Amino acid sequence: MRGRQVLMQTLVNHGVDRIFGNPGTTESPLLDSLLDYPSLQYIVHLHEGVAVGSANFYAQASGKTAFVNLHVAPGLGNAIGMIYGALKENSPMVVTAGQQDTRARLRDPVLGHDLAAMAAPVTKWSVQVERADELGPILQRAFKIANEAPAGPVFVALPINVMEQETDIPPGRPATVFDRSRPDPAGIEAMVKLLQAAKSPVIVAGDDVARAGAVETLVSIAEKLGAGVWFEGLRARNSFPTDHPAYRGTVAFDAVGLAKNFASNDAVLLLGGPFFEEVWYAAGSPFPAGCKVLQVEAGARRLAYNFAVDAGVLAEMGAALEALDGALPKIAGAAKRNDALKAQKEADDAAQKARVEKAWARTPTSMARCMAEIRAGSPKDVVVVDETITANLDLFKTFTFNGADDYFSGRGGGIGQGVAGAIGVAVAQTKRPILCLSGDGSSMYSIQALWTAAHHDLPIVFVILANREYRVLKHNIDAYRTRFDVKSNKPYAHMDLTGPVLGFVDLAKGMGIAGTHITKADDIQAAVAAAFASGKPHLLEIEIEGKR
Known part of the structure; x- marks a missing residue:
């Protein structure tokens, strides 16, 4: 052949x-x-x-x-x-x-x-x-x-x-491999002892938890320990229910911020991630003195790569978490810690509600209200493909992601992944509605994906959050000036997407997709609902506030 x-x-x-x-x-x-x-x-x-x-x-x-x-x-x-x-x-x-x-x-x-x-x-x-x-x-x-x-x-x-050459060597075929590696029982025992002794344990959940289908197992472990659960700063999947009392949010992007995240903890369990991807250099350890560091990893190279862990287990994530969950006894103090986490979650939710109310009437639309309106107009079983970047905090405080397949995002820090990635998610998740959320700057790196959505009739609702700027870069230049003691009151150079203003509805129309331009917050919910009801790919350009 x-x-x-x-x-x-x-x-x-x-x-x-x-x-x-x-x-x-x-x-x-x-x-x-x-x-x-x-x-x-x-x-x-x-x-x-x-x-x-x-x-x-x-x-x-x-x-x-x-x-x-x-x-x-x-x-x-x-x-x-x-x-x-x-x-x-x-x-x-x-x-x-x-x-x-x-x-x-x-x-x-x-x-x-x-x-x-x-x-x-x-x-x-x-x-x-x-x-x-x-x-x-x-x-x-x-x-x-x-x-x-x-x-x-x-x-x-x-x-x-x-x-076009001829060959007698047959096509390749997959091997039948049983590679769900089991953890060393001694490693699990060592972890259990350290976690039992901890007064304030915490967990950082990487993407491997979601990929292994181990979200429910992690919930059980967190509840047994009375441990809060953080996500990595950049994550691709949803590895823990965001409405669970133990959900703590996203860790920081530098050692100082991480140290604040873990300041009250005496044991940190790292699950399936690079740990940690930092944006800014800061001296010092992310862990407080005396804190025990535990890690579960499926790949040997990443285990204890950045930190000398106190207990490291090499195993497929699902198998490792099942073993850990089965070995954890009833832990003294866990119930009290769970109550404290519930109270903290209720306080966080109340703070977000107050934040939304405070920003409700702002013009252009605040990110907080925009997310609330989008959520109200979206189907309950919507899958979110996310590249919101500076609106990410409001996204996670507004939407609830329970399962591993409720949320998809990009890693590596390169932009343009969201609009492109929505195509792949729609091809794979054919029975659920797809919502792609992207900033205007990010979307321009892969805007051609709109044509593919139209060509293959993929009913994705693309929402472009148009603040007419690279907002994250403005935040980062502020951070740069502070970190390097640069005294400056200069304007932000080349970070505004104006002169001319991008017209996303026109861009979508040119690639065969209907679009709606929204300038008023009161119109967002109905427009989102109508876009989903159309059963066709649709683009919504929503004008939102810029950096204040």
Whole structure:
């Protein structure tokens, strides 16, 4: 069989049913083979970065390995930022790109470059197939490596002539592997002893809890301990119910802020994350003196990587939490701590209610009221794809996320992931309504995704929060000036999205999507409800307040 047939059959063997791509000439063998493989649906994107961003969120929302097909060097270059995001998000992905004919390599052909070298810094493994005999084995290995903990993207370059070569080596197929590694009982016992002795334990829940389907188990552990539960500063999934009394919010982005988060704690349990991704350098430890640090991690490299933990357990997250939950006895003081957490949560909720009421009548619409109105107009079972950034605090204090699949966001810090990612979530979560929330600046990095939503008739409601600025950068320049003692009363340079003002309804119309421009807070709820009721992709541009 020919190399292209090996590729397509390998995808079928591995359960791939979607190909996320942007077509090009060197991808002709794959594109020309699609009609012969009707189980493979091609999701068309107008930019390679959008294709990868979509595939990244699809991998998270579906639990499958995403497959991406890009164009040669410039196309792969366009996608590098989004591949980086997928690497940080631990999304299992096989990213491929068509490559020029290897026989023309020494002629420096148009669009020619070393694709494997380009992708290597942002992938777990990067390789070029040199002959058809390698296709099956390399692709089989690519799927394996993409899924090994911590999961992440791999890259395979596919020269056009190799795709047309004949080979007797069969397509790759998935191995039957039982890799739900169990924790060392001694490690679980050590954790139980430390947690029993703690007077004020706390938990930081990473994305692996959600990916393992272990949210309910974590709830049980938190309640047994009487421990609050924090999220990481950047997170992709929802690993704990946000309406639970133990939910504490999001940890800070520097060591000083983290130290404040944990100031009253004598034991911190870290679950499945990099711990910690900081924005600003600050000297010192995030943990108070004498605090015991415990960590559960599925990948050996991340265990005790940044901190000398007092008890570290290497195991699949679900299995580890089940073992810990089963071993935890009734703990003295847990009931009292749970009561205190409930009181704190009630106080936090009351403070948010007061904050919303105080900001209710402001013009332009405050972020707090905007979120309240959006929530009121959305279906109860809505899935939120989030890139709100500076509105994130109000989002999490307004919406309730109970399950792992209620919320999706991007990691790595690169913007533009939300609008692109909503495509992937909609493809995976076909039975639930999808709400994509994005700032105006972020959305412009992947606005072409609107065309893909229209082309594939994906009923996503896109909400663009238009404050006409890069608000987060204004906050960050304030922080920079403070941290580095820069005396300045200068204006914010190049951070306003005006002159001209972006017209998102017009942009949406040009890509086949109906839109609504909202300037008054009183109109938000009805507009959101109508957008969902349409059953079609729809864009809402809501004008909100800028930085005060």
